[in-house]
Amino acid sequence: MTQIAISVQDGEEKHFDRGTTVAEALKELVSNKQRKQIIAVGCNGLASDLGVPLEEDTVLAPILASSEEGLEILRHSTAHIMALAVKKLYGPEVKVAIGPAIDDGFYYDFDREKAFSPEEFEAIEQQMAEIVAARLPFQRKSLKREDAITLFRDLGEEYKVELLEEMEDDTVSIYEQDSFTDLCRGPHIPDSSWLKVFKLLRVAGSYWRGDEKRPMLTRIYGTAFSDKKELKRYLTQLEEARKRDHRKLGKELGLFTIQDQIGPGLILWQPQGALLRKLIEDYWKEEHYKNGYELLYTPHIARQDLWKTSGHLDFYGENMYSAMEIDEVKYQLKPMNCPFHIGVFNATKHSYREFPIRWCELGTVYRYERTGALHGLMRVRGFTQDDAHIFCRPDQLEDEIFNIIDLNLHILKTFGFAEYDVYLSTRPEKYVGSDEHWELSTDALKQALEKKGLNYSIDPGEGVFYGPKIDIKIKDQLGRSWQCSTIQVDFNLPERFKMSYTGVDGGEHQPIMIHRALMGSLERFIGILIEHYAGGFPLWMAPEQARIMNITDDQSEYCERVFAQLRHAGIRIAKDLRNEKLNYKIREAQLKKVAYMLIVGEREKEEGTVTVRLRDGKNLPPMRPEEFIDFIQKECEEGKG
RNA sequence: GCCGAUAUAGCUCAGUUUGGUAGAGCGGCUGAUUCGUAAUCAGUAGGUCACCGGUUCAAGUCCGGUUAUCGGCUCCA
Structure with a gap:
């Protein structure tokens, strides 16, 4: 049998029998520890599975699970695993359409009489976890396009048939995982055990091929990560986006x-x-x-x-x-x-x-x-x-x-x-x-x-x-x-x-x-x-730049004077002279994202100053109202560039 | 427009499963308190339960429709 030379980028070259798979070659070429991170490889510029047999001299470019490309492969495979889970749970009443990786995760479109509901997520996720535990391999096969058409027609997967009919290639690849066969270019993770962290997020309707004249399918969105912390960070980020939602803030801030x-x-x-x-x-x-x-x-x-x-x-x-x-x-x-x-x-x-x-x-x-x-x-x-x-x-x-x-x-x-x-x-x-x-x-x-x-x-x-x-x-x-x-x-x-x-x-x-x-x-x-800005606008466009608040009624008159002075100078200032505790007033101003709180107690009143509290909770040293006017005007000018 | 979900007090939400004419917290108002860096206490007023229709002795609750909103698709500033 002829030998071929295989190496990992910038690494030593070794000789193998023709037909050796990528996975087998990697065993000899990289350490075990490294190997666990390799989800797929680039072979002569094409991303490829680890199970692919090599037929000629090749330089392998490892794709790590944690890399962007690796994550995409992982998510794409997760979409397949979800489809397998759905098929296992609901059988032939569900037809599959497409299931790609997207920016933050993946989705899969299904044709099913009744749309999926989020209540079904638990069952699907459970099924997926079982598939992961079973270490089911992804098996790639190449076949003639006509044969693939026959195959999917027999399976009753008419959407796949339609896709195939529009393709121009003579041969196509399919992936088999347990009972689920999908038309797919790949590559995929070697087996389902590579999937550690995933979550189904929401359901939505979507037109087949994005065309409103065609059938409405039901889509399940989900995401997967190589690391639990990453998922947590992603969910925190979603939470952050919800907090910043302009509809919510618009209501809260009275915009x-x-x-x-x-x-x-x-x-x-x-x-x-x-x-x-x-x-x-x-x-x-x-x-x-x-x-x-x-x-x-x-x-x-x-x-x-x-x-x-x-x-x-x-x-x-x-x-x-x-x-x-x-x-x-x-x-x-x-x-x-x-x-x-x-x-x-x-x-x-x-x-x-x-x-x-x-x-x-x-x-x-x-x-x-x-x-x-x-x-x-x-x-x-x-x-x-x-x-x-x-x-x-x-x-x-x-x-x-x-x-x-x-x-x-x-x-x-x-x-x-x-x-x-x-x-x-x-x-x-x-x-x-x-x-x-x-x-x-x-x-x-x-x-x-x-x-x-x-x-x-x-x-x-x-x-x-x-x-x-x-x-x-x-x-x-x-x-x-x-x-x-x-x-x-x-x-x-x-x-x-x-x-x-x-x-x-x-x-x-x-x-x-x-x-x-x-x-x-x-x-x-x-x-x-x-x-x-999460509602905390730069000073030059902040509707309320400052709010002056007294500690007791004894400072009300002084606050009114300072308030009038600042307003006259064009500062967008409000006053809170209610008979409430300072904590309460600060909390309220903070929630309204007021840029500067001017706090006035006996000390400030006697010295003719205000204490400036910033949004981040820090205080500036007490300053005279004129100084604050200069300070705020300067910041506005700088902000406007 | 399409698929799915949701709609209860100014706001955030409970009550819907098992029909018996509405509850909380915050906010509002009144009073007490004058208290230095993210919620002082007490009292009190707010709701034709989105709208229209049906089932029923009885509908916030069950059914149908409409409208709006939310997540997507399509479209887009």
Whole structure:
């Protein structure tokens, strides 16, 4: 029998008989201790099971159970084990669809008459534990695609048959574990004993292949880790996310409310939330003024004809609310601000010398969202875009985009978002405009990104109907990604609205239009901020910066004086002079996430000072009110960058 | 819109299994207490049990429908 040379990366090479499995080779090549950590290996660039026989000289790249790749394999195998458990418990009444590993775990989609309920988790987990204890091996087999189709058809697994029928490979792999056979690319853990820590999390419905016209399946989500502590940490993190939920904090902090009587997806800003929003808006306006923008205000409704001209009725109609009639003319609520800004543009004649024109507006738009999509502030039916439209000449396009990105990243950073991913979205299926225009504008976006030195990925087909776009997705404190900023080139609307300017040559030319939003939707952005800061906003945007509290009634008068002085200086301060114990007042202020508590007892009253308590429980040395004003103003300036 | 779950006082929740016209804590109000770094004590007022209909002598409780919310799918700022 011929010998082949096998080695582990950077390790000694040894010779084995052809057909030796990875597991057998590893026994000779690495220590026992190390071997226990190896869940699979990379063989010539492909992840592979330990049971695979080797046919040629190979360098093995071990995949450790604790590595990201190893964890993914473990979770994928857990999905299989769960499916086996479900099959054992419920038999052929359940058909399997797909069961991949996902970011934080895995899921498996099943077709079952009755949806699973969380009460069944215990039984399934119990069954899984038995499978783990039985050390059932995963056995890989290769077979011809046609044979696999026959196999799964005989098993009654029609979803697998459908998947197979769409595949192009001649041979496919299946995995057998006990009585369960699954179509799968692999790799998998060698046997079920490798699974130590897992938990089923929730059930949900999901369409077969994500298509709402196809059957609704029942999905079980779960997760698995290589270590018990990791699971615990994950569950703690879920708990943390629940604590930060903007709907919960919004209620507790009195920021906003949504009421049945008003309507789903419509936000009522309560005083503290309204103040927070005003502070954000003020900052936004200041920055735009500094960067050469002018502010516009436009109406909420317009004649239906406007939306015909803009193309919104054709391309965005299903998201627009139906028309209302005013003096026998149809009007519709605006889903976007752009046609209005064009109206402002077309109100006067323009010369090339005026460009670039930068117009911004906090424009409230209304869009129909399906009931199931609504979610707190994150997904609503009426929201305010921090919108802007830039009109410029073709030679200015790239610079303008470059400037927008600059301003964009600066503002995001001030809000505490320094990490982001950038995406370039290209032409979607439904679109307007010529291919030439799409190419030209896509190129301009690309150039600006590259000049700015930003890494970006391409999102094919994700552009808006009127043009390609750059999206910036920020990462919050918990590492979650949110799409807020968007920059879109539009050669379409200038055409439709016959926009023009006089060029150097004295002739009429068509301007280029850029749409952009930085925060996207104020509602959503504030929702993200609430969760990002867990309600404890940076001082410059905190609705309540300080709260002054007395220890006994004897200091009330002094507190009133200091309160008036600070308020006069523009500090957002509240007072708590109730006849309550200091502990009680502190607790309440703490729960309301007040940044600074000013504590006044006899000592402070006599010395003309206040003692400043921070959110973390520490105290600053007593200071005079003027000193506190300086202190707080300085912190605000620093916070705003 | 689809699948599943939930809906009781301003808030957080018990009561639903085994139908007999509602309970707690916090908050509110009143009073006492004047107490230095996360809840002082006592009293008191709050609810057509989401809405509509059905079963029943009797429905918060059982059944049907509607609405909203939650977890997902789809969609998306």
